[in-house]
Amino acid sequence: MQRNQSVKVLVADDSMVSRKFIRSLLEQHLFQVIEADDGIAALETLNENPDITLLITDYNMPRLDGFGLIIKVREQKSREELAIIGLSSDGDESLSARFIKNGANDFLQKPFVHEEFHCRVLTTLDALDMVTRLWEQANLDYLTNVFNRRYFFNLYEEKLNLIAQKKGVLALALLDIDFFKQVNDTYGHDVGDEVLIEFAKRLQHSFSQHFTVARIGGEEFVVGFKGLNVEKAYTLLDRFRMQLEVTPIATSKGSIDITVSTGVSEFSCDENVDELLNRADIGLYDAKASGRNVVCIAEGKPQKTF
Structure with missing residues (x-):
């Protein structure tokens, strides 16, 4: 009833x-x-x-x-x-x-x-x-309730074919919570789960109305920006990064300051999802090498709004 x-x-x-x-x-x-x-x-x-x-x-x-x-x-x-x-x-x-x-x-x-x-x-x-x-x-991801890796890959294999046919645009972002292992080591895995859940909620609030948010493993998340080029996606991602930096996550063990490193790439018509994600991962590597808490466009110089 x-x-x-x-x-x-x-x-x-x-x-x-x-x-x-x-x-x-x-x-x-x-x-x-x-x-x-x-x-x-x-x-x-x-x-x-x-x-x-x-x-x-x-x-x-x-x-x-x-x-x-x-x-x-x-x-x-x-x-x-x-x-x-x-x-x-x-x-x-x-x-x-x-x-x-x-x-x-x-x-x-x-x-x-x-x-x-x-x-x-x-x-x-x-x-x-x-x-x-x-x-x-x-x-769906069992913990955060966003889409999981399987769903994202299946969905975007289809989307990429259609985008290529229609000569559309798509940007893909790979996000990694900075120093997440320290959160688990310091506060325990239960608090780590609380951080992941809240981080996913913020991603959904910022992006899921028009785009696709998924957790692909551990503290790594991906966002597919269908219809946006890499520069427009970068603007949205950097705004999210700044909001996250100044808004601590409330947990059962108190508030925790969290930042995120992000790599973003733009779809080329001869790529599959793995290749596009690998290029975003290059941008993520650059973001971490640049001191973290930054958004980097794949194969480009680290960019950050101050």
């Missing part, structure tokens, strides 16, 4: 009586319910509310029926992103298979027993939750 309070459900049915009945069943279990009176209205509602988790749609509707609605929805969202349950009072026994073939997660024949309706809804959402948890385990 606690989970249900944050779950938005869209009910698409041209019958007001049917919509209100299904709404009442869902609200008994504390779901947030939105209504649509046909398939077109349902599509518009989904576009306006991308956080809808479950669509319950009738088969017979004007303008766009349940099949047409599901087909259009599945062009944008997979079964893992949005669950769909089809409903119909039609006596056609093939409807169940056709609904699922067209992209529904489940189907329920009207009229239905209330308990069966609740079971189908909860089972569908439980399956969606399980898929989400499996995806998170495979793609």
Whole structure:
């Protein structure tokens, strides 16, 4: 019931009586319910509310029926992103298979027993939750909750091909927390974890709205700046570096001053992710050799804003 309070459900049915009945069943279990009176209205509602988790749609509707609605929805969202349950009072026994073939997660024949309706809804959402948890385990860093190395590499192998085809730009930054081993040695690994978590939060706050943040191992993080050249990425990274330098990280053992060294490189059309990351690593090496707490453009001179 606690989970249900944050779950938005869209009910698409041209019958007001049917919509209100299904709404009442869902609200008994504390779901947030939105209504649509046909398939077109349902599509518009989904576009306006991308956080809808479950669509319950009738088969017979004007303008766009349940099949047409599901087909259009599945062009944008997979079964893992949005669950769909089809409903119909039609006596056609093939409807169940056709609904699922067209992209529904489940189907329920009207009229239905209330308990069966609740079971189908909860089972569908439980399956969606399980898929989400499996995806998170495979793609998110277990400690900081940013993307992990695997996700980043898989994503950017695809992105680099598209960027090369469209002659776009991309900069990649490799960030390493300065003297992180000393934090672990002085305060313990639990405090080191607190520093990593807070550092990742600050990276996400600064960059994740438009760019991709990932932890690739230990105290090393990477940020992909799709659409930015190396000079623009450098400006953002140096601003982050300065903010980090003057804002200590609060931990269970007190505030700790943290700085970061960064190498940044720009994508060349004949590179893969490994090669681009290796060039950023050259910039990171230069940053450390220059005394740390600096942003260096790969194969260029160390640069720092004073």
